Amino acid sequence: MNEARLQILNGIRRSLQRGELSGDALKAVEARLAEPPRGPAVARAALAQPDKVALFCQWAEANNATVARVAPAEVAAEVSAYLARNNLPAEAVIAPSPQLAGYDWSNQKMLSLRRGRGEGSDHVSITGAFAAIAETGTVVMASGPEHPVTLNLLPDTHIVVLRESDIVGGYEEVWERLRARYGKDRMPRTVNTITGPSRTGDIEQAMELGAHGPRRMHVLVVRE
Amino acid sequence: MSQSPSASSSRPRRVALFVTCLVDLFRPAVGFAAVKLLEEAGCTVEVPPLQVCCGQPAYNSGDRATTRAIAAQVIDAFEGYDAVVAPSGSCGGMLSHHYPGLFDDPAMKARAENLASRSYELMAFLVDVLGVTKVAAQYDGRVTYHDSCSGLRELGVKQQPRRLLASVGGLKLSEMKSPEVCCGFGGTFCVKYPEISNAMVSEKSADIAATGADTLLAGDLGCLMNMAGKLQREGSAVRVRHVAEVLAGMGDQASIGEPDLGKR
Amino acid sequence: MESTAHDFKDNVDAALADPNLQDSLSKLKVGFSERRRQAAERLPEFEALRDRARDIKNHALANLDFYLEEFERKVTALGGHVHWAPTAEDARRIIGELCQSMGARTVAKSKSMVAEEIALNEHLEALGIAPIETDLGEYIIQLRHEPPSHIIAPAVHLTKAQVADTFLEHHSKLGFTKRLTERNDLVAEARYVLRQKFLDADVGLTGANFLVAETGSSMLVTNEGNADLSNTLPRMHIVLASIEKVIPTLEDAAVLLRVLARSATGQESSAYTTLNTGPKRPGDLDGPEHYHVVILDNGRSAVLGTEMQDMLRCIRCGACMNHCPVYGAIGGHAYGWVYPGPIGAVLTPQLIGVEEAGNLPNASTFCGRCESVCPVRIPLPSLMRHWREREFERHLTPKAVRQGLALWSFLARRPRLYHRLTGLANRMLALFGRAQGRYQTLPLAGGWTRFRDFPAPPPGGTFHAQWRGRQS
Numbered sequence: 001m002n003e004a005r006l007q008i009l010n011g012i013r014r015s016l017q018r019g020e021l022s023g024d025a026l027k028a029v030e031a032r033l034a035e036p037p038r039g040p041a042v043a044r045a046a047l048a049q050p051d052k053v054a055l056f057c058q059w060a061e062a063n064n065a066t067v068a069r070v071a072p073a074e075v076a077a078e079v080s081a082y083l084a085r086n087n088l089p090a091e092a093v094i095a096p097s098p099q100l101a102g103y104d105w106s107n108q109k110m111l112s113l114r115r116g117r118g119e120g121s122d123h124v125s126i127t128g129a130f131a132a133i134a135e136t137g138t139v140v141m142a143s144g145p146e147h148p149v150t151l152n153l154l155p156d157t158h159i160v161v162l163r164e165s166d167i168v169g170g171y172e173e174v175w176e177r178l179r180a181r182y183g184k185d186r187m188p189r190t191v192n193t194i195t196g197p198s199r200t201g202d203i204e205q206a207m208e209l210g211a212h213g214p215r216r217m218h219v220l221v222v223r224e
Numbered sequence: 225m226s227q228s229p230s231a232s233s234s235r236p237r238r239v240a241l242f243v244t245c246l247v248d249l250f251r252p253a254v255g256f257a258a259v260k261l262l263e264e265a266g267c268t269v270e271v272p273p274l275q276v277c278c279g280q281p282a283y284n285s286g287d288r289a290t291t292r293a294i295a296a297q298v299i300d301a302f303e304g305y306d307a308v309v310a311p312s313g314s315c316g317g318m319l320s321h322h323y324p325g326l327f328d329d330p331a332m333k334a335r336a337e338n339l340a341s342r343s344y345e346l347m348a349f350l351v352d353v354l355g356v357t358k359v360a361a362q363y364d365g366r367v368t369y370h371d372s373c374s375g376l377r378e379l380g381v382k383q384q385p386r387r388l389l390a391s392v393g394g395l396k397l398s399e400m401k402s403p404e405v406c407c408g409f410g411g412t413f414c415v416k417y418p419e420i421s422n423a424m425v426s427e428k429s430a431d432i433a434a435t436g437a438d439t440l441l442a443g444d445l446g447c448l449m450n451m452a453g454k455l456q457r458e459g460s461a462v463r464v465r466h467v468a469e470v471l472a473g474m475g476d477q478a479s480i481g482e483p484d485l486g487k488r
Numbered sequence: 489m490e491s492t493a494h495d496f497k498d499n500v501d502a503a504l505a506d507p508n509l510q511d512s513l514s515k516l517k518v519g520f521s522e523r524r525r526q527a528a529e530r531l532p533e534f535e536a537l538r539d540r541a542r543d544i545k546n547h548a549l550a551n552l553d554f555y556l557e558e559f560e561r562k563v564t565a566l567g568g569h570v571h572w573a574p575t576a577e578d579a580r581r582i583i584g585e586l587c588q589s590m591g592a593r594t595v596a597k598s599k600s601m602v603a604e605e606i607a608l609n610e611h612l613e614a615l616g617i618a619p620i621e622t623d624l625g626e627y628i629i630q631l632r633h634e635p636p637s638h639i640i641a642p643a644v645h646l647t648k649a650q651v652a653d654t655f656l657e658h659h660s661k662l663g664f665t666k667r668l669t670e671r672n673d674l675v676a677e678a679r680y681v682l683r684q685k686f687l688d689a690d691v692g693l694t695g696a697n698f699l700v701a702e703t704g705s706s707m708l709v710t711n712e713g714n715a716d717l718s719n720t721l722p723r724m725h726i727v728l729a730s731i732e733k734v735i736p737t738l739e740d741a742a743v744l745l746r747v748l749a750r751s752a753t754g755q756e757s758s759a760y761t762t763l764n765t766g767p768k769r770p771g772d773l774d775g776p777e778h779y780h781v782v783i784l785d786n787g788r789s790a791v792l793g794t795e796m797q798d799m800l801r802c803i804r805c806g807a808c809m810n811h812c813p814v815y816g817a818i819g820g821h822a823y824g825w826v827y828p829g830p831i832g833a834v835l836t837p838q839l840i841g842v843e844e845a846g847n848l849p850n851a852s853t854f855c856g857r858c859e860s861v862c863p864v865r866i867p868l869p870s871l872m873r874h875w876r877e878r879e880f881e882r883h884l885t886p887k888a889v890r891q892g893l894a895l896w897s898f899l900a901r902r903p904r905l906y907h908r909l910t911g912l913a914n915r916m917l918a919l920f921g922r923a924q925g926r927y928q929t930l931p932l933a934g935g936w937t938r939f940r941d942f943p944a945p946p947p948g949g950t951f952h953a954q955w956r957g958r959q960s
Contacts, residue, residue: 005572008731011789012553021554029551029736033558033702036737039544040536042746059756096773117773120687136757145771149720153713171742178738185565187703189775190720191763198713199759200675202625202641204512204648205519208675211624212682213713213760243951249910250943252951271955274903282897284854285885286876290897297901373855406813410853415935416889417851419504422939423817424853453940456926477946483925484946 038172045135045169052134056167057221059137063196064209065217072222075103079126079159080111082218088157092124093117097146099128100161118150125151125214129162131177132219135170136195139219142178143190152192158214163222237354239267240302242310242319242343245277246445251480254445257472258311258346264472265354272301278310278318284411292326299323299335307353308343311468312444313375314411316345321378345375346468347443351384358391361473366396368437369467370428370451371404372444385443385467392470398435405431409450425454432462439479441467452480489604489635491840493824496847503818508647513816516644520810523754524861531750541747542865544740545801548732549792555701555734556783562704566766568779576606579784583608583693583726584615586780590724592617592690598708598715599623600695601639601804602728602784604826605839608693619693620685622714624678631658637820639827640752640806645819648674682714692718692776696729697803698744699781702737705765706781709748709758716762724778725764731788732800744803747863752805787839795874799834801864808858808868814851823848830858830868837875846884849875911950918947 013019021029045055057067070078083090091112094100105113118125130142139160143149152158168174174193182188198213209215239262247254259269279294298319302308310316320343323336350356367389375381389397408414408424415421428451432440440455440462442448452464463479478484492499503509528534548555560570573579579602587595595612597603597619609619609630621630625643629636631654636642643651651674656667659681668674694715696706706727708715719725735741749755768775791797809815809829820828825845827835833848842849849872858868879885885893899906921927921944930942948954 004574004578007574008572008783008785008789009553009556011574011785012556012731012792015789015792015794016550016553017793021551026554029554033736036702036739038739039540039743039746040533042531042533044531063756063759120683138757138761143772143775144769145773148773149716150774153716153720171745172739175738175742184703185562187566187705187763187765189765189768189772190716191705191765192716193757193761195755195757195759195761197759199711200624201711201753202623202628202643203646203651203671203674205515205641205644206671208672210679211675211712211714212622212679212686212717245910248951249914250945252948252954253946255951255955271952273907273952273956276900276903276906279900282893282900284873284876285889285893286873286878286880287893287897288877290893290900293897294900297903373853373857377856377860404857406853406855406857408813408853410855412889413851413853415933417500418935418938419500420814420817420851421853423504424813425940427817449943450940452943453926453936456941456943457928457939478925481926481941481943483923 042135042170047134047169049164052169053164053167053221056132056134056137059134060196060219061137063137064199065137065196065219067219067221069221069223072103072224075161075220075222076105076108076111078220080108082159083124086157086216088124092126092159093119093122093151093155094125095127095147095151097128100126103161117148118154120154122155124157124159125155126159126161127151129160129166131174132162132167133170133174133193134167138193138195140174141192141194142188144188149190149192152194153213156210156214157216157218160217160219161222162219163224165224237267237306239269239307239309240305241269241271242278242302242308242315243271243275244310244312244315244445246449247311250449251445251466253474253477254311254466254468257466257468257474258309260472261346261350261359261468262309265350265356267354270305274301278315280314280318280411283318283322288326295323295326295336296332299332299339302339305342307349308339309346309349310343311346311466313345313372313379313381314444314446316343317374317378319343345379345381345443347384347388348379348381351387356388359388359471361471361475362393363470363475364394365439366398366437367439367441367470368398368400368432368435369403370400370407370440370442370447372442372447373406375443376404381443385441388471389441389467395470398437400431400435402431407447407451409446411446414450425450429454429458429460433460438462440464441470443467448480456481489607489826491825491844493836493840493845493848496822496824496851499822499824500818503822508650509645509819511647512645513819516810517816520753524751524807524810527750527754527756531746534747534750537743537747538863538865540743541863542801544735544743545803545864548735549797549800552731552734552792555736556731558701559699559704559734562701563766563779563781566704568704568766568781571780571782573782573784576784576786579606579728579782579786580608580611582782583728584611586724586726587612587617587691588615590690594618594620594685594689595691595693596620596622596686596689596718596722597626598694598710598718599626599642600693600728601826602695602730603693604636605786606784608728620682620689622682622686622718623710624675624712627678627682628654635821635826637828638806638809639804645821686717686721689718689722691724691726692722693726693728694719696727696733697748698741699729699734700738700741700763701734703763703765705763707741708762708764709745709760711759713760716760719764719776720774723776724780725776727764727781728784729781730784730786748803748805751807751861751863791838796834796838796871798866799831799838799871801866802831802835803864805863807861807863811857811861813855813857814853830872834868834871834875842875842879843884846879907950907952911953914945914950918945921945922947
């Protein structure tokens with residue numbers, strides 16, 4: 001395997017007519033990795049925070065998610081109400097996150113919640129979100145004990161509880177937050193950036209929702 | 225575009241017409257229309273006799289050596305003129321975009337770059353360089369315009385012919401749904417892959433028919449002959465001309481593929 | 489995948505005569521290009537992002553060895569494994585062995601053009617392992633035993649009715665005996681059938697849109713979420729990616745993502761863009777225990793440093809084929825191998841040889857529409873022309889073409905002789921064509937007159953003859 005590795009690397013170097021990078025050339029690429037330069041700034045999401053939140057909601061809805069803006073005390077009630085509105089059973093698997101546990105679920109007597117990862121038989125999941133991107137209406141999930149990835153993918157309906165303060169302008173701010181939280185050398189196993197429900201255009205190029213991932217996404221945007 | 229030697233307006237621009245092989249052989253009227261438009265815009269026009277072709281057939285067949293030889297010929301023949309103008313986007317593009325890359329020899333490369341800086345497609349030259357905004361021609365008809373690929377994508381020819389057509393008395397312009405899609409000529413492509421070319425020109429023909437136009441115009445004779453040939457095979461009554469002919473007031477002559485009964 | 493590129497002309501004939509294909513293509517031609525145009529218009533920074541995307545890829549290619557090694561370092565540090573596969577054979581062997589090490593009976597696959605390139609499915613099947621295509625389009629064509637016809641929409645050549653027939657044929661044994669007519673019902677049936685397969689799969693195999701050196705992550709862009717199910721549920725995740733997929737940083741990824749989705753489907757962002765970094769961590773409730781990245785060369789390192797290098801910038805968006813009038817006339821299968829359209833015309837001769845695939849770069853009018861929409865500004869027509877040059881040098885150009893060209897070249901370099909001969913031709917064509925103004929048949933011009941009339945020159949002589957006449 002080492003031979004194969006050398007074969008490829010030497011093939012590249014031969015074609016580029018140089019040996020391994022060294023000296024200034026090496027320093028330059030190392031510096032670029034250490035301080036990644038950004039591309040052209042996208043003006044669309046360079047807004048004040050309240051406008052970022054509004055932009056996020058707009059784009060999320062344009063991508064077939066539904067959005068409800070609520071106060072923290074209203075989170076649990078909105079979840080129950082959403083399920084009822086959509087004729088869904090009042091049960092869900094919920095991500096085992098302290099943040100979600102911090103909302104008051106106690107008054108939702110009809111709502112049956114199981115904490116854990118997603119299973120093939122789950123119809124509804126409830127998760128938080130690491131961040132969200134206003135530019136595209138995208139929620140960002142970072143995997144970990146508090147956020148199993150299967151909750152983002154297996155159930156038919158995915159309910160996301162997102163704090164307004166976690167909505168940022170563009171991808172770049174998400175990367176900054178990930179590096180700050182985890183360090184670039186220890187990224188979570190999976191970062192899903194999700195824009196609306198699952199979809200496909202593979203039959204006659206017309207869009208249908210719910211290809212393999214969730215058919216429905218409901219985002220609760222929680223003020224603080 | 226770089227400064228030409230006679231930047232002052234005190235003497236007229238000395239323009240050399242790059243006739244193109246297709247115009248020379250199949251429709252000289254286009255060349256005369258170009259001369260007329262250039263002279264009316266204040267240029268003196270000469271036609272260097274030792275010109276044949278820009279070299280695209282060899283270039284697009286992968287024969288760089290022949291292309292270089294032809295390019296050298298063109299560079300020699302067109303030395304010294306303020307501007308070299310072709311009634312063709314593909315030939316204009318060949319001279320202004322592709323000639324310099326043919327030469328490794330620094331001296332020839334420099335001469336090619338010099339020629340490139342002085343080479344233009346006719347519509348772009350009239351409007352962008354000479355500042356022509358209108359013509360005095362009359363043409364009673366509904367016209368649709370096909371944007372030939374090289375002119376459009378290499379040279380940015382899009383608004384210029386439309387601008388001038390808008391000044392032609394009696395002329396109405398009806399745009400196709402897809403004026404920028406290739407007509408399927410592609411030089412040798414249309415005879416190397418005739419079935420694909422036919423599929424492409426058939427679509428173009430349907431697009432033309434849907435405009436209700438009685439006349440098709442474009443700036444490249446290869447495209448025009450391709451589209452005219454298809455329209456006529458289908459029994460269409462649409463007449464096909466080079467845009468220069470209409471702008472120069474020669475729109476009453478026999479159109480492409482129409483029998484020429486001597487009307488002048 | 490076995491190539492039929494040498495049968496290009498026959499493939500074209502079949503494609504032009506296929507009413508289902510032509511119906512599908514007529515939708516494709518309008519749909520994709522219109523959506524891309526709108527997406528580009530909505531983003532004022534789009535052109536600047538394209539320039540930057542080109543520059544990022546160029547930088548990555550110029551330092552490819554460094555970034556590959558950095559990627560490997562990061563993956564390994566987090567408990568993943570990187571395998572180096574110089575050839576297709578190596579990649580097949582490595583992946584086969586990895587699957588066997590898991591005792592895999594099934595592999596859930598998300599769409600990967602590289603997997604097609606190395607004919608992975610056949611290899612796995614020969615080992616008694618069943619590859620399950622999970623991308624809806626790939627699933628459909630797997631059932632039909634057809635290759636993909638587009639790099640992001642593999643079943644784009646099929647009509648809804650054809651999909652319904654296929655599902656009826658293959659799903660009835662699973663209890664689905666009704667022939668469906670609605671798209672959403674077809675999607676729902678496929679979702680149900682494939683869901684169990686995701687849950688049962690021992691190994692998930694995906695491609696990668698990008699490999700991010702900075703973090704040791706593979707990045708996947710889908711709309712369905714099938715890739716994410718494939719890389720989360722099974723115990724092993726294998727990523728198969730070619731060397732030029734490596735990019736330096738997450739910021740670079742952001743630029744490329746912004747131009748990728750818009751160029752491909754006109755979306756601002758695909759539904760799922762996922763970064764996978766290594767196997768599951770302690771405390772994770774789900775995720776694969778094993779993460780392996782197989783990096784394939786298969787002839788790409790040899791392209792670096794040559795006049796063809798720019799083709800390695802490709803981010804596999806499909807915009808070129810969506811805008812190509814030739815692809816729009818003949819569809820993807822006619823190209824005869826994995827990669828169709830303009831990028832296929834350039835990449836296929838590189839990977840399987842210009843002797844086999846020579847027709848592909850020749851079947852182009854150089855209209856330039858592909859280059860005008862390529863998010864990383866690959867000069868596709870120039871690259872196709874370079875292939876024609878190589879064919880010419882190697883005398884692969886058909887004899888008739890070479891002879892015609894040689895005759896024309898001889899004359900073109902002798903203007904006086906040329907003008908005399910064309911003057912003669914002009915007069916003859918004008919004379920015999922005078923009555924009709926055009927020819928319906930013409931010797932030596934059969935390719936033209938089969939489908940079109942040939943306009944006759946008007947009487948009066950060539951332009952040069954008339955001009956000389958006027959001057960004197």
